[in-house]
Amino acid sequence: xxxxxITFGGLAVVLLASALAVVLTRNLFHSVLYLALSLVATAGLxxxxxxxxxxxxxxxxxAGGVVTIVVFAIVVTERLVGDRITQTSRQxxxxxxxxxxxxxxxxxxxxxxxxxxxxxxxxxxxxxxxxESLLTTHVLPFELLAVLFLAALxxxxxxxxPDD
Amino acid sequence: MTLQAYLTLAAMLxxxxxxxxxxxRNTIGILLGIELMLNAVNxxxxxxxxxxxDLGGIIFTLFTISITVAEVAVGLAxxxxxxRVRRTVDADHLDLLRG
Numbered sequence: 001x002x003x004x005x006i007t008f009g010g011l012a013v014v015l016l017a018s019a020l021a022v023v024l025t026r027n028l029f030h031s032v033l034y035l036a037l038s039l040v041a042t043a044g045l046x047x048x049x050x051x052x053x054x055x056x057x058x059x060x061x062x063a064g065g066v067v068t069i070v071v072f073a074i075v076v077t078e079r080l081v082g083d084r085i086t087q088t089s090r091q092x093x094x095x096x097x098x099x100x101x102x103x104x105x106x107x108x109x110x111x112x113x114x115x116x117x118x119x120x121x122x123x124x125x126x127x128x129x130x131x132e133s134l135l136t137t138h139v140l141p142f143e144l145l146a147v148l149f150l151a152a153l154x155x156x157x158x159x160x161x162p163d164d
Numbered sequence: 165m166t167l168q169a170y171l172t173l174a175a176m177l178x179x180x181x182x183x184x185x186x187x188x189r190n191t192i193g194i195l196l197g198i199e200l201m202l203n204a205v206n207x208x209x210x211x212x213x214x215x216x217x218d219l220g221g222i223i224f225t226l227f228t229i230s231i232t233v234a235e236v237a238v239g240l241a242x243x244x245x246x247x248r249v250r251r252t253v254d255a256d257h258l259d260l261l262r263g
């Protein structure tokens with residue numbers, strides 16, 4: 001057992017356990033907290049793949065941004081409805097069957113086509129390479145992203161405006 | 165770790181998310197399932213990018229993360245509007261478009 005495989009195993013256990021908790025917990029609020037945990041575990045996986053910048057982005061945007069927005073939405077809807085929202089699930093067996101069948105199919109494909117690719121050594125500063133690529137080759141999608149954010153901001157404000 | 169290990173983990177995460185999307189009644193719960201599925205795809209992209217030595221996967225993940233944040237913001241705004249109008253966030257009761 002190397003340190004790498006121990007880290008990967010630990011992250012995988014935390015990730016899968018918290019993901020299962022997200023889809024199985026009755027309390028919606030706990031569900032969001034477990035989602036935050038699984039997002040942090042994903043950031044750890046990004047770190048293990050030498051993508052430090054992406055791990056930081058994951059923590060900032062996902063674990064920080066998304067979780068805050070969802071908690072906010074739950075608090076607002078609970079205040080409007082006046083009591084705690086519990087959520088139930090339906091058709092558990094059918095859902096389990098379909099998801100399980102998909103997993104088996106994917107794993108069967110992996111088994112039939114084994115990937116023997118080796119991990120190349122890290123070449124240079126990845127964060128610097130990402131920054132240079134974002135402002136040269138990918139500058140158009142980068143700017144379009146700013147437009148998308150503006151549209152999302154205006155759209156969310158418009159949808160959530162107070163009744164008149 | 166091998167590429168296979170990362171892909172297997174991502175496949176499991178994706179299936180858990182799919183399970184959540186199919187079984188949850190609450191609209192916010194469905195959104196959380198979609199988050200898990202997107203997360204699994206991001207792991208795949210970064211793993212492929214790292215093992216092929218190509219930066220493209222990481223750049224793409226950067227964009228998908230950003231777009232997901234915008235999607236969640238608009239999605240939750242829609243959920244709040246639905247709640248105001250229909251007084252419920254249960255996906256089974258949202259059948260206005262049923263013929």
